[in-house]
Amino acid sequence: MKVEGNKRYGWDKPHDIAVKAVQGTVVGADAGGVTAANDDPMPKVTIEPVNAGVTEGTPLTWRISLSEKADIEIWAVAQLVPVTGGRPELSTADVDQEWLSQLVEEIPNPAVPLSQVPYGTLWTAIEAGEESTELTVPTIRDQVKEGPSTCASR
Template identity: 45%
Template sequence: MTVVTPVAARVTEGRSLTWRVSLSEAADADMSTMFVVVPATAPGLSTKDVPARWPRDTAGAKPDPERPLSKVDGLYLFVDVPAGRTSADVTLPTLGDRVAEPAEPVRFRQTDMDTGEPLPDGLVLSGSVLDAS
């Protein structure tokens, strides 16, 4: 059984969101999974709220024009639990800005590693980034 536990799922902008993916027993071999951004319940994090290298490196996307992360195809987080271990952390860094805004949610859903499509019953990473002011 695999579970996700929030480590830092409600952070101030400029800090990293972090979740722990845990297995019920040590992995015999490296175990990897991928999480793709899915729409959040409210307007969520945008391409200007994360370091530009993440959308560029994972999806070939630029931060401009600014848009919700869920509107950028191919954005994902990847986690690898090494053989012999029972858990690994997955992290999303965020950027601080000077814009007053409400909490910005973000959601990721575990994907099928072959197709990249979200698994209907897959694990979910969810968090919120709060204004620094």
């Protein structure tokens, strides 16, 4: 059996074999096989902001990148953390409510900073063969006058 290797991270590849005993033949087992183990390290994941601060109605975006392509989908998790340096932080009232309802079981009322949302994690996948994707937080325009807001992740 020939197994083609490469230098990209991926799943182990099983190669199963089934045999059938024919007249006058004895076999110890009717199934078996070999597994080509993945020996390539998982690519390093980095998260960088595409836009550091946004005005209302403009999405806040991060680029999630791999150090190299992989043969499988790589999931990345971003944890929402408090904004530092006295900059204003997005709250649950500043984002699309439908998007928020997919993130939390119950939308906080009154609004709270996004970093205080229980289980405030954002998931995204980098597709097999790709090196990056973007993670977006959709903001909404309201009637309150504000400067640019931001949200931090790690």
